[in-house]
Amino acid sequence: MIFTGKVWKFGDNIDTDAIIPARYLNTSDPVQLAAHCMEDADPDFVKKMKSGDIILGGENFGCGSSREHAPIAIKASGISCVVAKSFARIFYRNAFNMGLPIFESKELADAIAEGKEITIDSTRGIITVEGSDQQFAISPIPPFMEQLIADGGLMKHIAKK
Amino acid sequence: MGNTITEKILMAHAGLSEISAGQLINARVDIALGNDITAPIAIREFRAAGGQKVFDRDKVALVLDHFTPNKDISSAQQCKTVREFAAEHGITHFYEGGQVGVEHALLPEQGIVLPGDLVIGADSHTCTYGALGAFATGVGSTDLAAAMLTGELWFKVPSSIKFVVYGKMPKWVSGKDLILNIIGRIGVDGALYQAMEFTGETILNLPMADRLSMANMAIEAGAKNGIFAPDAITEEYVKPRARRPYKFYASDADAVYSQVIEIDAGKLEPQVAFPHLPSNVKGISQAGNVKIDQSLIGSCTNGRIEDLRIAAGILKNRKASSGVRLIVVPATPFIYRQALQEGLLEIFLNADAVISPPSCGACLGGHLGILAEGERSIATTNRNFVGRMGHPKSEVYLASPAVAAASAVLGRIASPEEL
Numbered sequence: 001m002i003f004t005g006k007v008w009k010f011g012d013n014i015d016t017d018a019i020i021p022a023r024y025l026n027t028s029d030p031v032q033l034a035a036h037c038m039e040d041a042d043p044d045f046v047k048k049m050k051s052g053d054i055i056l057g058g059e060n061f062g063c064g065s066s067r068e069h070a071p072i073a074i075k076a077s078g079i080s081c082v083v084a085k086s087f088a089r090i091f092y093r094n095a096f097n098m099g100l101p102i103f104e105s106k107e108l109a110d111a112i113a114e115g116k117e118i119t120i121d122s123t124r125g126i127i128t129v130e131g132s133d134q135q136f137a138i139s140p141i142p143p144f145m146e147q148l149i150a151d152g153g154l155m156k157h158i159a160k161k
Numbered sequence: 162m163g164n165t166i167t168e169k170i171l172m173a174h175a176g177l178s179e180i181s182a183g184q185l186i187n188a189r190v191d192i193a194l195g196n197d198i199t200a201p202i203a204i205r206e207f208r209a210a211g212g213q214k215v216f217d218r219d220k221v222a223l224v225l226d227h228f229t230p231n232k233d234i235s236s237a238q239q240c241k242t243v244r245e246f247a248a249e250h251g252i253t254h255f256y257e258g259g260q261v262g263v264e265h266a267l268l269p270e271q272g273i274v275l276p277g278d279l280v281i282g283a284d285s286h287t288c289t290y291g292a293l294g295a296f297a298t299g300v301g302s303t304d305l306a307a308a309m310l311t312g313e314l315w316f317k318v319p320s321s322i323k324f325v326v327y328g329k330m331p332k333w334v335s336g337k338d339l340i341l342n343i344i345g346r347i348g349v350d351g352a353l354y355q356a357m358e359f360t361g362e363t364i365l366n367l368p369m370a371d372r373l374s375m376a377n378m379a380i381e382a383g384a385k386n387g388i389f390a391p392d393a394i395t396e397e398y399v400k401p402r403a404r405r406p407y408k409f410y411a412s413d414a415d416a417v418y419s420q421v422i423e424i425d426a427g428k429l430e431p432q433v434a435f436p437h438l439p440s441n442v443k444g445i446s447q448a449g450n451v452k453i454d455q456s457l458i459g460s461c462t463n464g465r466i467e468d469l470r471i472a473a474g475i476l477k478n479r480k481a482s483s484g485v486r487l488i489v490v491p492a493t494p495f496i497y498r499q500a501l502q503e504g505l506l507e508i509f510l511n512a513d514a515v516i517s518p519p520s521c522g523a524c525l526g527g528h529l530g531i532l533a534e535g536e537r538s539i540a541t542t543n544r545n546f547v548g549r550m551g552h553p554k555s556e557v558y559l560a561s562p563a564v565a566a567a568s569a570v571l572g573r574i575a576s577p578e579e580l
């Protein structure tokens with residue numbers, strides 16, 4: 001998989017209340033959730049971002065609640081994938097289970113500024129920064145998890161079996 | 162090489178004779194839990210995958226506790242979806258209306274989760290049941306859908322951090338203070354992907370209510386699960402409630418841990434987590450003068466009868482300070498009734514408290530206690546993220562029921578010692 005997009009930066013410990021506040025959880029409609037994506041971290045995020053853009057987080061991205069509404073909101077907003085230094089474990093599971101691509105890179109977040117365009121080549125495990133010769137490695141994904149993404153998420157994976 | 166209690170429970174449920182940290186396994190699930198927020202997505206996924214029947218109607222628990230009593234039309238729709246699914250599949254453990262309690266208080270109380278179980282729940286605080294010596298972990302809605310369909314789920318075996326707690330906890334110090342202190346030490350990702358195993362002489366004497374509060378907040382350190390080896394205290398709690406067999410597991414003496422952390426509980430004072438992270442913890446003596454608008458006593462962390470007794474002990478013959486909304490939320494109908502019979506509700510009413518029905522409402526900023534811009538609440542809950550209890554510019558301070566009650570009386574964050 002190859003993703004190219006503009007980067008929106010967020011800090012450490014971006015929690016699921018920041019990604020999609022609980023006050024909007026009275027629905028699971030992806031379109032309604034997407035309208036409030038990242039609202040409590042950056043109220044204008046949805047207005048500013050474009051389809052195909054990439055979220056770049058720090059440590060422990062997605063901590064807090066188990067709400068799958070968080071990766072749903074991100075995916076439905078048009079964000080193509082999330083790169084972070086590390087992910088909270090339920091968010092990590094949810095992303096793979098529902099087919100939202102996520103990548104771990106310890107270095108990227110500190111090395112580039114918001115607004116940079118990056119290309120992620122998940123097969124080669126490399127992130128390149130447009131207009132520079134900077135390259136960053138992404139942590140390899142276990143084969144089982146790769147299979148989940150390839151199958152389109154956990155339920156499709158089970159159906160296939 | 163020996164195994165930890167977490168590894169042993171996973172090993173038994175995966176049908177393996179060996180296991181090690183980092184391994185990906187497929188394991189059998191004893192109880193799969195969902196609520197009115199997470200179950201609707203799981204049901205959608207379950208149906209989309211062509212699911213006709215849940216794997217075992219006795220092993221699925223559906224609890225409508227978050228936006229109930231229904232706060233608006235959308236939440237009513239969500240509850241309806243779950244109710245219809247529960248009826249269609251004859252789900253044994255379906256709770257709503259006057260039977261519903263906050264799920265993580267309800268399931269142990271009703272004997273639905275037991276020692277040695279492997280429990281998954283589409284709610285992050287599912288880790289609470291580790292207090293009983295179960296492996297219990299929060300997952301997403303798709304995981305719940307998969308478990309409801311197949312009775313199994315994939316897991317990565319976590320390594321374990323061992324906490325050895327010693328010393329006698331001083332007056333007004335509880336399991337809540339201990340876990341807040343631990344999260345303050347190791348941070349909100351201090352146990353990321355790992356199990357937190359609580360041991361030591363202090364833990365051996367720790368009542369079940371305190372163990373439940375501690376295991377409940379393991380997720381706040383990023384942990385996959387928190388766990389206590391079951392013992393006589395567990396047996397006493399579980400025996401009258403269990404309607405099926407259960408099993409006690411214990412870590413081997415030569416089990417491998419990623420870290421061992423020792424804590425002297427004798428030196429602790431009541432703890433307060435300042436906004437906006439559960440790890441932003443200070444001792445009460447360092448809290449300074451923080452005025453509050455609301456005090457919330459309840460939730461799956463501290464809404465049990467033991468918590469209400471402590472709060473009532475402090476609030477007896479006292480009133481909430483003018484300008485402070487005191488909200489008390491008994492976590493289950495059983496607890497509500499106990500509080501009524503013991504005269505605690507009378508004490509709360511006399512203290513000018515609002516008594517809420519059992520609900521998650523205020524804890525997640527859903528309803529029944531939302532904060533306005535600039536307002537502050539002390540709360541016995543488990544999360545104080547930005548916007549957790551209402552406006553993004555409101556603040557939540559986490560503490561024990563004793564501190565929340567004393568603070569309500571004094572109108573600022575305070576120790577019960579000050580009364």
Ligand code: SF4
Pocket residue numbers: 227263264265284286460461462520521524525542543
């Ligand atoms: S009481 Fe709060 S933390 Fe517990 S399950 Fe309900 S919303 Fe979640």
